[in-house]
Amino acid sequence: MIVVDDQAVVRAGFAAIVDAEPDLTVVAEAGDGATAVSLAASVGADVVLMDIRMPGMDGLTATRLITAPPDGPRVLVLTTFDLDEYVYEALRAGASGFLLKDARPEELLTAVRVVASGDGILAPAVTRRLIDSFARRVPLPPSMASGVLGRLTQREREVLLKIASGLSNAEIGAELGVTTGTVKSHVNALLSKLGLRDRVQATILAYESGLVGPGAVRQR
Numbered sequence: 001m002i003v004v005d006d007q008a009v010v011r012a013g014f015a016a017i018v019d020a021e022p023d024l025t026v027v028a029e030a031g032d033g034a035t036a037v038s039l040a041a042s043v044g045a046d047v048v049l050m051d052i053r054m055p056g057m058d059g060l061t062a063t064r065l066i067t068a069p070p071d072g073p074r075v076l077v078l079t080t081f082d083l084d085e086y087v088y089e090a091l092r093a094g095a096s097g098f099l100l101k102d103a104r105p106e107e108l109l110t111a112v113r114v115v116a117s118g119d120g121i122l123a124p125a126v127t128r129r130l131i132d133s134f135a136r137r138v139p140l141p142p143s144m145a146s147g148v149l150g151r152l153t154q155r156e157r158e159v160l161l162k163i164a165s166g167l168s169n170a171e172i173g174a175e176l177g178v179t180t181g182t183v184k185s186h187v188n189a190l191l192s193k194l195g196l197r198d199r200v201q202a203t204i205l206a207y208e209s210g211l212v213g214p215g216a217v218r219q220r
Helices: 008-019 033-040 059-067 081-092 105-116 124-137 142-149 154-164 169-176 180-194 199-208
Strands: 002-004 028-030 047-050 074-079 097-100
Touching: 002 008, 002 033, 008 105, 028 033, 033 047, 033 059, 047 059, 047 105, 059 074, 059 081, 074 081, 074 105, 081 097, 081 199, 097 105, 154 169, 154 180, 154 199, 169 180, 180 199
Parallel strands: 002 028, 002 047, 047 074, 074 097
Antiparallel strands: none
C-alpha cells in the first residue's frame, strides 16, 4: 500500500497501523499527488490511501491519473465531513471508496482489505449524506441513461438497485431468494457490461442514471 498525505505525522500513523498487520505492507509514502502518481506506476502497490487537499497536485487529480489504467492500483480516499463534495468527485474519478480521517484502526484495516480484494467501500456514517447531496446534481440525460441501463438484464437491474441501496451480496441474495454466489455472478456481469471497477462506481451510476434517487441508501 502507498500512504499519501501532506502531513508527515498522519502518514506515519496510518503506516504504523497497516504495517502492524501480517497481511498488509506499506511499500511507499508520498506527501503530494504528483509523487503518489509516480510511485503508483513504479512500486506495484495494490491500494493507495489518498488524501484530497495537498500542495501541488491534489488528491482528485492524482486519483484520476492512478485509476486511469485498467490494471492500476485502487484508491481509498481519506476525508473529513467538510469535504463531501470533493469525495464525490473522487469517486466519480475512479476511487474505490472513502474513509473518514477519524476512523478507528480496525475500520481503516477493514477498508484497506475490502478495496485490495477488488471491492469498494463507503463509510456508513456519511454514505447517505454524500450520495443524496451530490449524485442528484449530475443526472445523465434520459436517452443516455436508457442506453446504459439497457445493457443489463432485468435481474441485473434489480441487483444494481439493491447495491445502490447499500445491501451486501448476502442481503441481496436473501431478498431475491438466490444464493450469494448467484448474486456475485450478477454483480460481476453488470460491472463488466457497464465498464465499472466496483460496487462504489455502480452506486454512483445508479444515481446518475436515475435508477434510484436520494434517500435510497439503507440505514443500519
